[in-house]
Amino acid sequence: MHEKIEIETEYITLGQFLKLANIFESGGMIKGFLQEQGVDVNGEKEHRRGRKLYEDDVVEIDNAGSYIVASKK
Known part of the structure; x- marks a missing residue:
């Protein structure tokens, strides 16, 4: 669960x-x-801090968990 x-x-x-x-x-x-490890964004490795994340994007971080972008709207 995210x-x-x-x-x-x-x-x-x-x-x-x-x-x-x-x-x-x-x-x-x-x-x-x-820079060193990166995270998975929607299943793809990402190293850019400026990568834009939108509602329902999933960010997975090794040894830290899985997170989903949700809108407060």
């Missing part, structure tokens, strides 16, 4: 999403993690 992370806008960048989900302590940790 943990829902709600956003108030049409989209959110991957870096902002990871910070909102409280998985990492700082933006620097997010940057380093994405």
Whole structure:
């Protein structure tokens, strides 16, 4: 089951999403993690912090869990 992370806008960048989900302590940790390991977005490996995520996109992070983008609308 995916943990829902709600956003108030049409989209959110991957870096902002990871910070909102409280998985990492700082933006620097997010940057380093994405450069070295990356995460799966809708089943594809992603390393870009600026990747836009929209409602129903699924982000899977090794050893941290699975998250889905949900709209607060």
